[in-house]
Amino acid sequence: MSDAPVIVARIARPHGIRGGLLLEAETDRAEALFRAGRRLHLIDGDTDAGARARGRAGGALQPRALTLETARLHGRRWLVEVREVADRTAAEGLRGARLAVPREELPDLPDGGYLxxxxxxxxxxxxxxxxxxxxxxxxxxxxxxxxxxxxxxxxxxxxxxxxxxxxxxxxxxxxxxxxxxxxxx
Known part of the structure; x- marks a missing residue:
């Protein structure tokens, strides 16, 4: 089994004008993972070079990880606010990015369980x-x-x-x- 970070969500779209994000959970343990203070690592999307190449956010770099400040279910998706995203423009640059956590931060699996x-x-x-x-x-x-x-x-x-x-x-x-x-x- 791989030690690579495990994908737990995909950023579906921005929500609101203050940089909220709607996440599609890719885990059945979202309640345990999506809590205030949790850091989720960006796997792809508009990060560093991509943001500069497209001139997004005035050449500012996108964060490589997001720190959850709030998280709650919103229909079938998770609505989160993150420390590193202050407005809708910054949130738009993250659309489609996948979010991951290190394997050791995942809740324990039952015997014989796998991801x-x-x-x-x-x-x-x-x-x-x-x-x-x-x-x-x-x-x-x-x-x-x-x-x-x-x-x-x-x-x-x-x-x-x-x-x-x-x-x-x-x-x-x-x-x-x-x-x-x-x-x-």
């Missing part, structure tokens, strides 16, 4: 044959989708219990039984 993040880099195999490597996991409402690199092309497959034969973290393999023709779509 979807842990699947990235594993091979997907069917009947002993490697199909592709997991490059990303999209946590969708119905079922997570695995984005596989199959011969240089991305293929999305559902990560559903009835398709998974075995997860072997030591071997770095997800053994699956896929419906016929799924990879041809």
């Amino acid at each position: 979807l993040h842990d699947l990235i880099g594993m091979s997907v195999c069917e009947d002993g044959v490697a199909i592709g490597v997991i490059r990303e996991v999209y946590d969708q409402p119905g079922a997570p989708l695995l984005a596989l690199d199959v011969g240089g092309r991305e293929r999305l497959i559902p990560f559903e219990a009835e398709l998974v034969v075995e997860l072997d973290f030591e071997a770095g393999e997800v053994r699956m039984k896929l419906p016929a023709g799924l990879l041809d779509i």
